[in-house]
Amino acid sequence: MRARDGDDSASVSGSALGYALLSLLTRGPATGYQLTQRMKSPIGHFWTAKHSQIYPELARLAAATWVELAEGAGPGPRAKKTYTLTPAGLAALGEWLVRPPVVAPRSETVLKAYAANSADPVAMADLYARIAARQRDLLDEWEQEAAMLRGTGHDRPDHPGFGNYAVLLMGIESARATGAWAQWLATCLRTGRAAAFGDPIPSGT
Amino acid sequence: MRARDGDDSASVSGSALGYALLSLLTRGPATGYQLTQRMKSPIGHFWTAKHSQIYPELARLAAATWVELAEGAGPGPRAKKTYTLTPAGLAALGEWLVRPPVVAPRSETVLKAYAANSADPVAMADLYARIAARQRDLLDEWEQEAAMLRGTGHDRPDHPGFGNYAVLLMGIESARATGAWAQWLATCLRTGRAAAFGDPIPSGT
DNA sequence: GCCCACATGTAATCAGTTACATGATTCT
DNA sequence: AGAATCATGTAACTGATTACATGTGGGC
Numbered sequence: 016m017r018a019r020d021g022d023d024s025a026s027v028s029g030s031a032l033g034y035a036l037l038s039l040l041t042r043g044p045a046t047g048y049q050l051t052q053r054m055k056s057p058i059g060h061f062w063t064a065k066h067s068q069i070y071p072e073l074a075r076l077a078a079a080t081w082v083e084l085a086e087g088a089g090p091g092p093r094a095k096k097t098y099t100l101t102p103a104g105l106a107a108l109g110e111w112l113v114r115p116p117v118v119a120p121r122s123e124t125v126l127k128a129y130a131a132n133s134a135d136p137v138a139m140a141d142l143y144a145r146i147a148a149r150q151r152d153l154l155d156e157w158e159q160e161a162a163m164l165r166g167t168g169h170d171r172p173d174h175p176g177f178g179n180y181a182v183l184l185m186g187i188e189s190a191r192a193t194g195a196w197a198q199w200l201a202t203c204l205r206t207g208r209a210a211a212f213g214d215p216i217p218s219g220t
Numbered sequence: 221m222r223a224r225d226g227d228d229s230a231s232v233s234g235s236a237l238g239y240a241l242l243s244l245l246t247r248g249p250a251t252g253y254q255l256t257q258r259m260k261s262p263i264g265h266f267w268t269a270k271h272s273q274i275y276p277e278l279a280r281l282a283a284a285t286w287v288e289l290a291e292g293a294g295p296g297p298r299a300k301k302t303y304t305l306t307p308a309g310l311a312a313l314g315e316w317l318v319r320p321p322v323v324a325p326r327s328e329t330v331l332k333a334y335a336a337n338s339a340d341p342v343a344m345a346d347l348y349a350r351i352a353a354r355q356r357d358l359l360d361e362w363e364q365e366a367a368m369l370r371g372t373g374h375d376r377p378d379h380p381g382f383g384n385y386a387v388l389l390m391g392i393e394s395a396r397a398t399g400a401w402a403q404w405l406a407t408c409l410r411t412g413r414a415a416a417f418g419d420p421i422p423s424g425t
Numbered sequence: 426g427c428c429c430a431c432a433t434g435t436a437a438t439c440a441g442t443t444a445c446a447t448g449a450t451t452c453t
Numbered sequence: 454a455g456a457a458t459c460a461t462g463t464a465a466c467t468g469a470t471t472a473c474a475t476g477t478g479g480g481c
Contacts, residue, residue, distance in 0.1 A: 030440075031328055038335035048460050061330040068441060070462060090449040093461045105338060112339035113347055116328035123236055123321035125266035125390050129383040130243035133310060134317035136377065142318055170414040172341065178334040181405055184417065185330050188401050192393035200386055209375040212389065235468075253432050273469060275434060296476040298433045 027079055029107065031118060032072050035062055037081060037108040038178070040100040047073055047096065057157075057182045060189075073098055081107055124193070128200060140204035143197045150194030157187045232284055234312065236323060237277050240267055242286060242313040243383070245305040252278055252301065262362075262387045265394075278303055286312055329398070333405060345409035348402045355399030362392045 029037075039045065039053050050073075051066045064072075073096075076082045081104030089095030100108075124146060131139055161183050164170065169180040195213055202210040234242075244250065244258050255278075256271045269277075278301075281287045286309030294300030305313075329351060336344055366388050369375065374385040400418055407415040 031331065032440080034335075035331055038331070038338070041335060041338050046460070047462095048458095058331065058334045061325060061327040061334075063324050063326070063441095065442065066461080067443080067463080089460055090458090091460050091462095092447055092449090095460060108335060109339045112332050112335055113343040115347065115350075116332060118326060118328035119268050120266060120325065120327055121268070121323060122266040122325055122390075123323035125387055126236065126240055126243070126263065127317050127321060128386040128390065129263045129266075130239075130246060130313060130317055131383050131386055132377060132380070133243070133246050134314045138318040142320065145320075165414075170408075172337060172408045172412055172414075175337070177408075178336050181333040181336055181408075182330055184404070185327075185333065185398075185401050188397035189394075192397040193390075196390050196393050199389070203375075203377045203382075203386075207377055209370075209377075237468080251432070252434095253430095268469095270470065271433080272435080272471080294432055294476090295430090295478065296432050296434095298475085300432060 027107065029076075029079075029081075029111065030072070031062070032064055032068065033076055033081075034108055034111045035064070036069065036072060036076060037100060037104050040082060040098060041105070041108070041178075042175075044097050044099040046098070050098075057160075057179055057186060060186050061182065076104065079107075080104075124197075131200070131204065136204045136207065140201045143201040143204065147194050147197035147201060150190045150197060154187060154190040154194060157183055157190065161187060232312065234281075234284075234286075234316065235277070236267070237269055237273060238281055238286075239313055239316045240269065241274065241277060241281060242305060242309050245287060245303060245309070246313070246383075247380075249302050249304040251303070255303075262365075262384055262391060265391050266387065281309065284312075285309075329402075336405070336409065341409045341412065345406045348406040348409065352399050352402035352406060355395045355402060359392060359395040359399060362388055362395065366392060 035054070035058070036050060038058075039050050042053065045053060047066060047070050051064075051069055054062070054064060054069075073082065073084075077084055077098070081101060082098045083101050084096045084098050086094040086096050128143075161180065164176065164180045164183065167176075168174050169176040171177065174180075199210055199212050199214070202214065240259070240263070241255060243263075244255050247258065250258060252271060252275050256269075256274055259267070259269060259274075278287065278289075282289055282303070285306060287303045288306050289301045289303050291299040291301050333348075366385065369381065369385045369388065372381075373379050374381040376382065379385075404415055404417050404419070407419065
């Protein structure tokens with residue numbers, strides 16, 4: 016975020032985190048703490064932030080008049096601050112959304128696969144078998160969640176929860192793809208031979 | 221990288237970037253410049269680094285004796301340095317590889333979808349239609365590349381290029397998943413109604 | 426003469442994590 | 454009595470990008 020107080024005009028620009036917080040606030044006003052929780056699911060599988068990063072960013076968003084805050088009595092020594100998205104914040108979000116994404120994806124899981132034959136094949140096969148199992152679990156969980164959301168109309172683009180549904184669908188596709196790939200890789204490494212993609216999970220894991 | 225000169229023993233630990241460079245060096249000795257190029261494909265779609273990050277990291281790897289360097293005359297004012305992976309470096313890489321990945325994935329593309337109904341639906345549909353088209357192009361390109369690699373035995377885990385092949389396969393799965401999802405999202409936003417996943421690309425884009 | 430590829434570095438800044446710090450309320 | 458949840462912040466550090474800085478050799 017380059018937005019500072021006094022700089023209320025034209026070229027105000029934000030960081031991806033700032034816009035992520037604005038997106039969370041479209042779901043309704045929240046405290047920094049609540050935003051930290053709200054970020055966990057479902058978007059947390061594709062974007063994360065700790066509270067130590069969120070609190071200063073909220074202060075910057077407030078300085079840019081993209082959010083408003085109401086102070087109240089908090090449980091601890093400091094006041095509890097509830098943030099609300101402003102029309103200016105919503106407009107800034109709308110402008111950012113239609114610009115092409117720029118953050119390059121990073122996957123340590125794929126990076127490790129790139130050096131697959133520099134490690135013990137058994138340990139490596141084990142690692143990717145566990146990753147595949149985890150992705151299958153997530154896939155099951157998310158498919159149930161998505162089915163429930165479909166039942167309540169979240170699959171319509173005018174539904175306020177459509178964004179959540181869209182993220183969940185990408186989670187499903189991502190888990191399916193990663194799971195199948197990790198399983199293929201585990202099979203290759205365990206058998207020491209080329210394997211076909213999409214084979215059923217061999218017994219004896 | 222916490223590895224410093226003199227600290228050659230037990231608890232030497234590295235950053236993901238350090239291990240990425242070691243992985244690149246398993247393909248053969250290289251200069252920092254060549255590593256910058258080598259990182260572009262195919263692993264560049266899942267892990268990136270600029271030369272300004274690579275050069276200092278190579279110095280740290282050399283201090284940790286994980287790589288060796290040979291100096292020669294360079295084109296510019298400074299000496300050209302060719303780095304080679306040492307047995308200690310290979311061992312360190314092997315230990316890191318079998319540890320579970322920790323870096324959380326980040327996708328600005330999915331983050332934007334999370335706020336899909338806070339922007340102009342037409343512009344948003346356009347954005348995701350372009351993303352889908354791009355993923356289809358990548359899919360075509362990578363499938364041809366993968367077919368070529370299969371023909372030359374890269375799909376066997378003992379082939380030195382197996383890591384490249386594995387990354388390429390994940391690229392394919394990722395492009396397929398992201399492409400189908402982006403197309404679904406574009407269709408939803410354009411029609412303003414719920415769409416089924418995996419539908420054929422509607423005409424008139 | 427100009428642009429491109431080769432080649433290596435540093436400085437400033439931004440983004441993100443880890444650790445430190447405080448304190449009320451509710452549940453076990 | 455101790456742990457978990459709610460709630461907000463800062464400091465130190467690591468990771469990554471952008472910009473600055475230098476210079477050769479080859480092709481057009």
